[in-house]
Amino acid sequence: MELEDKFEKLRVVGRGAFGICWLCKKKGEENAEKVIIKMIPLHGLSTKEEQEIKGEADLLRKMKHPMIIGYYDYFTCADSIAIVMQFAEGGTLENLIRDQRGVHFTEATVLKYFTQILLGLEYMHSLNIVHRDLKTQNILLNKRRTLIKLSDFGVSKQLNTRSVASTLIGTPNYLSPEMVEGRSYNMKSDIWALGCVFYELFMLRRAFDGENLPAIVMKITQQKYAPLGNHVSKESRELVSKLLSGQEEKRPAVKEILTCPLILSYTLTVVLDTGRIMGSAPEKRRTQPQQLTMRSRTGSDSVSGSPTSSTSAFRTRNVVASHSSRSSSYSTATTVQAAGSTYNTTVRKG
Numbered sequence: 132m133e134l135e136d137k138f139e140k141l142r143v144v145g146r147g148a149f150g151i152c153w154l155c156k157k158k159g160e161e162n163a164e165k166v167i168i169k170m171i172p173l174h175g176l177s178t179k180e181e182q183e184i185k186g187e188a189d190l191l192r193k194m195k196h197p198m199i200i201g202y203y204d205y206f207t208c209a210d211s212i213a214i215v216m217q218f219a220e221g222g223t224l225e226n227l228i229r230d231q232r233g234v235h236f237t238e239a240t241v242l243k244y245f246t247q248i249l250l251g252l253e254y255m256h257s258l259n260i261v262h263r264d265l266k267t268q269n270i271l272l273n274k275r276r277t278l279i280k281l282s283d284f285g286v287s288k289q290l291n292t293r294s295v296a297s298t299l300i301g302t303p304n305y306l307s308p309e310m311v312e313g314r315s316y317n318m319k320s321d322i323w324a325l326g327c328v329f330y331e332l333f334m335l336r337r338a339f340d341g342e343n344l345p346a347i348v349m350k351i352t353q354q355k356y357a358p359l360g361n362h363v364s365k366e367s368r369e370l371v372s373k374l375l376s377g378q379e380e381k382r383p384a385v386k387e388i389l390t391c392p393l394i395l396s397y398t399l400t401v402v403l404d405t406g407r408i409m410g411s412a413p414e415k416r417r418t419q420p421q422q423l424t425m426r427s428r429t430g431s432d433s434v435s436g437s438p439t440s441s442t443s444a445f446r447t448r449n450v451v452a453s454h455s456s457r458s459s460s461y462s463t464a465t466t467v468q469a470a471g472s473t474y475n476t477t478v479r480k481g
């Protein structure tokens with residue numbers, strides 16, 4: 132089959148090391164959703180490599196989460212494999228950072244984006260999948276640039292619980308010390324990259340940068356980065372330094388970060404908001420399986436998504452609010468089931 136048989140090519144949105152990304156529309160449908168089709172040429176690849184790419188595409192199709200780009204389908208056409216995925220209209224986090232033109236985000240804005248990235252990553256890690264290429268270019272945004280979507284798992288690998296993937300892959304700026312030293316890649320290497328992204332959101336520049344590869348590598352191995360400015364709270368600075376710890380075992384797991392005091396209230400807000408998004412308009416979802424309307428607390432947001440992402444990934448089970456008669460404070464005990472993990476949390480206000 133040729134791509135043009137089924138889809139109308141609108142424009143090229145980007146080029147990666149392995150292929151071209153086309154913005155496309157299904158032919159013959161008036162209001163067809165726009166999708167991205169990534170074309171990966173197969174020529175020169177062995178049958179085993181081709182099978183590996185197809186295996187990756189199958190894996191991507193299985194992932195359903197609001198903070199992960201929706202992968203719909205793949206097919207072989209001409210001499211390429213075409214991967215059909217959700218179109219993120221807001222571009223990349225790298226572009227968003229660049230568009231700030233040096234004006235820092237507020238800490239609350241950074242923490243909202245960061246928490247969403249964490250939730251996407253937590254879902255992947257719960258499936259024993261490491262991202263391996265987490266960077267601001269691979270974090271996409273919806274049209275209003277309020278919701279993030281992790282993407283580009285071209286080099287992700289599904290790990291079984293005992294094995295580690297050890298291939299050295301990645302953009303140099305986000306490589307962890309263990310990777311530059313040729314040691315194996317693991318989930319904690321994703322945490323390092325997460326630290327780099329967190330730093331970049333605060334400082335609008337990369338944590339580890341340099342004129343050339345050896346200069347970057349030197350800084351990574353010494354964990355040498357310019358200190359975070361005074362606009363960053365002590366708690367956030369401490370978290371950055373934990374994520375960018377040279378020793379993997381000192382870096383916290385995603386679940387620990389989601390429930391640490393600095394992040395917990397953001398976790399609850401994002402999970403509860405997403406629960407509300409997913410809980411809305413079930414009839415509409417049933418009749419229009421390709422289109423999902425997402426509403427956020429701050430306003431309405433529309434992104435295209437997979438309808439099943441609502442059910443498995445996020446579930447708010449039980450919210451109990453109890454008011455204290457002795458003070459004006461109140462506590463909210465919440466059991467939030469996010470990405471297969473259950474958080475029993477108590478938020479106190481007042």
Ligand SMILES: Nc1ncnc2c1ncn2[C@@H]1O[C@H](COP(=O)(O)OP(=O)(O)OP(=O)(O)O)[C@@H](O)[C@H]1O
Pocket residue numbers: 144145146147148149150151152167169200216217218219220222223264268269271282283285
């Ligand atoms: N789903 C999408 N929605 C919107 N834009 C996208 C989408 N996927 C990719 N792009 C755009 O296309 C560019 C190229 O993406 P692609 O995944 O091919 O490569 P990459 O992430 O730059 O690098 P590589 O795959 O080589 O690691 C991205 O930087 C982004 O601007």
